[in-house]
Amino acid sequence: xxxxxxxxxxxxxxxxxIKGARIEHVCGDPTLSAEKDYALGMRIVTTALETLTIAxxxxxxxxxxxxxxxxxxxxxS
Amino acid sequence: MRLELGTFPVTDVVFGAQTRYDAGRLAVxxxxxxxxxxxxxxxxTAELExxxxxxxxxxxxxxxxxxxxxxxxxxxxxxxxICGRDIATVGExxxxxxxxxxxxxxxxxxxxxxxGDYVExxxxxxxxxxxxxxYRELVNLCLVVEPDATLGEEIKNYAVxxxxxxxxxxxxxxxRSLTPPEREVFELTPVDPALPRVIYLWCVHSPQAxxxxxxxxxxxxxxxxxxxxxxxxxxxxxxxxxxxxxxxxAFAMSWTVANNPLxxxxxxxxGRDWNFLGVISLRTEWTTQTEKQLMANQTAKLAKxxxxxxxxxxxxxxxxxxxxxxxxxxxxxxxxxxTVFLTSEDDATDGAPTMLEPLPEADAxxxxxFFKNVTLGVPEAxxxxxxIGLPTKKILxxxxxxxxxxxxxxxxxxxxxxxxxxxDDHYGFNSLSCIE
Numbered sequence: 032x033x034x035x036x037x038x039x040x041x042x043x044x045x046x047x048x049i050k051g052a053r054i055e056h057v058c059g060d061p062t063l064s065a066e067k068d069y070a071l072g073m074r075i076v077t078t079a080l081e082t083l084t085i086a087x088x089x090x091x092x093x094x095x096x097x098x099x100x101x102x103x104x105x106x107x108s
Numbered sequence: 109m110r111l112e113l114g115t116f117p118v119t120d121v122v123f124g125a126q127t128r129y130d131a132g133r134l135a136v137x138x139x140x141x142x143x144x145x146x147x148x149x150x151x152x153t154a155e156l157e158x159x160x161x162x163x164x165x166x167x168x169x170x171x172x173x174x175x176x177x178x179x180x181x182x183x184x185x186x187x188x189x190i191c192g193r194d195i196a197t198v199g200e201x202x203x204x205x206x207x208x209x210x211x212x213x214x215x216x217x218x219x220x221x222x223x224g225d226y227v228e229x230x231x232x233x234x235x236x237x238x239x240x241x242x243y244r245e246l247v248n249l250c251l252v253v254e255p256d257a258t259l260g261e262e263i264k265n266y267a268v269x270x271x272x273x274x275x276x277x278x279x280x281x282x283x284r285s286l287t288p289p290e291r292e293v294f295e296l297t298p299v300d301p302a303l304p305r306v307i308y309l310w311c312v313h314s315p316q317a318x319x320x321x322x323x324x325x326x327x328x329x330x331x332x333x334x335x336x337x338x339x340x341x342x343x344x345x346x347x348x349x350x351x352x353x354x355x356x357x358a359f360a361m362s363w364t365v366a367n368n369p370l371x372x373x374x375x376x377x378x379g380r381d382w383n384f385l386g387v388i389s390l391r392t393e394w395t396t397q398t399e400k401q402l403m404a405n406q407t408a409k410l411a412k413x414x415x416x417x418x419x420x421x422x423x424x425x426x427x428x429x430x431x432x433x434x435x436x437x438x439x440x441x442x443x444x445x446x447t448v449f450l451t452s453e454d455d456a457t458d459g460a461p462t463m464l465e466p467l468p469e470a471d472a473x474x475x476x477x478f479f480k481n482v483t484l485g486v487p488e489a490x491x492x493x494x495x496i497g498l499p500t501k502k503i504l505x506x507x508x509x510x511x512x513x514x515x516x517x518x519x520x521x522x523x524x525x526x527x528x529x530x531x532d533d534h535y536g537f538n539s540l541s542c543i544e
Contacts, residue, residue, distance in 0.1 A: 036397045036431055039465055054395035054428055055317050 033057055033079050041090040047082040050094045051075060109199045110295040111344040114180070114288025118208040121158055121247045129282045134209060136249065141278045145251065148274075150267035152256050156275070157496045159212070159233050159248040164493035167250055168230040168501065168521040172213040172354035173243050173363040174272055176206040178280030179348065186280070187349035187362070189331025191270035199344030204283045210246040210363055211279065213272035214497040215253050219326070219355065220319035221261040228528045229358045230489075230497075230521070237489035237527050241358050242367075242537050250496045251275050265325035269353065294344055296386065299379040307385040307416040308343075308374055309407060309440075309447075311423035311433050313355055314391040326355040327365065327424065329389060335399075338407045339389040340414070343375050346387060357530045359537065360424045368535040370422060370450065385414050390436060392429035400432040408439030416440075421449045424534045426479060430464040441469035448472045452479035452532045453542060462542075477540035479532040484540075486531070491523040501525075 032045040035057055040048040051057035052071065059072040078095035117132055124135030138156050145154045159165045177186040182201015189195045212231070219225050232238030233248070253271045255264040314335045315324040322334035329339055330350055341350060347366070354361040371387070378384035390407050394400045411419055419440050423433045437447045449470055453462035455478060462478075463470075478484050500518040519525065533540065 035395060036400065036428055038397050038401075039428075039431060042465065050397075052396075053317075055320075 033075060037092055041092060044090060046087050046090055047079075047085070048090065048092050049075060049079045049082060050092065050096070109342050109344050110293065111182075111199055111347060112202040113292050113294060113347060114202060114204045114283075115207050115290040115292070116204060116283045116286070116288055117290070118206050118247060120160075121209055121249055123156075123158070127278055127282045129206070129286060134206065134247075134279065134282065136279065141275055144278060145253065145271045145274050148267060148271065150255050150259060150263065151271055152254050154251060154253045154271060157250045157252060159231075159250055159496055161233055161245055161247070163233045165233045166230055166489070166492040166495050166521060166523065166525075167212055167214055167233075167248065168495055168497040169214065169216065169227045170212055170229045170231050170358070171215055171217065171227055172269065172272060173210040173231075173246070173248070173361045174213070174276045175363045175366050176209065176211060176276040176279040177349060177366065178204050178277065178284055180204050180284055184348070187273055187276075187352045189350070190328045190353050191266045191273060191331070193273070193331070195330050197345070198348035198350055199342050203348055204280065204286075204288060206279055206283060208246055209279070210243055210248045211272055211276045212243075212248045212250040213253070213268060213354075214250050215255075215268045216498060217255060217264045217268050218261065219265065220315060220321065220324045222319045224318055225315075225356055229356075230525070230528070231358075232489055232492065235490055237486065240486070240531065240538070243363065246363075249275065249279070252497055262321060262324060269325065294347060294375060296342070296384060297379060299383045303379070303381070303383045304417050305385055305415045306374065306382045306418040306420065307411050307414060308371060308387045309390060309411070309419050309421040309436060310351070310371075310387050311390045311392050311421070311425070311429070311436075312351065313360070313425040313429065314393050315355065317393050317395045325353070327351065327353045327360055335391050335394055338391075338403065338410055340410060341387040341389055343371060343384070343386055346371060351389060355424070357424065357532045357534070358528070359532055359534045364535060364537065369537060370420065370535050374420065382418070385416055390432065392423060392425055392432050394432055397431075401435055403432050404435035404439045407436045408443050408445065411440055411445055412443045416445050418446045418448070421447055422534055423451065424532075426454075426532070427464070434463070434465050434467050434470055438467050438469040446472070448474060450474045450476065450534075450536055452476045452534070454478070455480065455483040474536070475542035476533040476536055476538070477531075477542065480529060481527045481531045482529065484531060486527045488524045488526045495521050497521070
């Protein structure tokens with residue numbers, strides 16, 4: 032699940048949660064140029080697709096801006 | 109900061125040759141008030157009509173209800189900042205108010221043109237639907253106003269609200285030099301240090317994210333509606349209208365903000381039951397997790413720094429804004445500040461919680477019942493004898509009234525008419541509560 036309010040996604044039990052940009056534009060940023068907006072969207076969506084290949088023990092947060100080690104599913108902290 | 113609030117009770121309003129107040133009777137010089145409104149070149153049409161309690165009258169659509177307040181002594185103007193008014197800090201000196209009368213802003217102008225929110229609140233002066241709102245007890249002077257259609261939505265909003273404030277100011281001027289029949293002094297005097305220190309966390313919606321504009325029209329703080337870190341306001345500032353203006357719901361209007369029973373009760377019991385520290389006003393609808401949590405952290409930090417031991421929390425919105433509200437409660441509790449949350453509830457479809465993120469720290473909640481009229485099962489409002497405002501309502505995509513009629517249909521507003529989607533008693537005007 033791609034979400035800008037990812038803690039809420041985690042507490043409701045989504046297994047793979049990807050940090051989105053903002054509530055009003057989850058997979059992009061209209062304040063960027065068209066090219067950079069596209070690149071940001073690709074990065075978020077690609078990260079989401081890649082996480083489907085990763086086994087997770089439970090709700091886990093992935094940050095497209097810091098790829099690599101997934102973060103623990105933080106609950107309402 | 110000391111504020112003397114002088115109240116002039118109004119029992120009837122009539123149109124007359126001169127705008128004047130005499131023993132509860134307010135006469136309004138319709139032509140001169142309208143001339144003042146029409147001085148603004150942005151205004152295309154403006155009319156004034158009266159609606160009295162108990163009449164078979166519907167006011168459609170209602171953007172705002174304003175209580176006339178005027179600064180008599182001390183800096184600034186009442187309802188500062190909004191629509192270009194003076195931004196001098198208010199709350200000091202003497203203010204006169206006309207109680208029992210509402211200036212109703214009746215206009216088709218929508219909040220913004222980004223979609224999603226429509227002006228679909230209306231008021232009935234009689235019947236079961238009318239009785240759900242405090243405005244039914246007011247004598248309502250309705251300004252039916254439309255701006256120049258060529259203007260942008262934001263300018264239109266400012267033009268019609270300024271017009272309603274012009275009417276409010278004109279009424280207020282009638283009591284400027286009179287002696288108020290009732291007076292009340294508001295001051296946060298030093299009190300017994302043993303009394304518990306209580307703060308009011310007043311969460312207010314910002315339309316910035318939804319509209320895409322930091323200056324979109326909404327309930328404003330000295331005219332500002334953008335997403336800002338928490339404000340610390342003296343309650344006198346709010347009594348003078350530093351927080352004012354409408355948005356979306358029938359309970360988020362200038363009148364309800366100025367007459368918020370929770371604020372008044374917190375203030376009046378200062379020095380007797382607690383030490384009231386004032387108001388932290390938190391803008392909501394931040395659009396990332398980080399921002400929501402940051403605002404919650406900073407709100408709680410500010411409350412702690414001000415010495416709060418208890419906090420009363422309200423909000424005026426729905427949806428994701430719940431996150432920063434409930435996280436503020438959580439952050440306060442974690443700093444040792446006890447909280448009480450006054451809120452409406454969502455419907456419990458399929459056993460879902462009636463709150464978006466029920467956190468264990470939010471364990472003292474006062475429910476003002478469901479926030480949707482549809483969950484409350486409010487029947488449609490009956491036909492009325494007279495409509496003030498627009499005779500028909502066009503069904504738009506996303507409308508919450510009249511969907512059964514289909515898109516682009518028009519409904520006669522004289523009714524019968526479905527009630528608006530939202531109810532949402534933000535400040536506890538009514539006594540509805542949770543259904544066990």
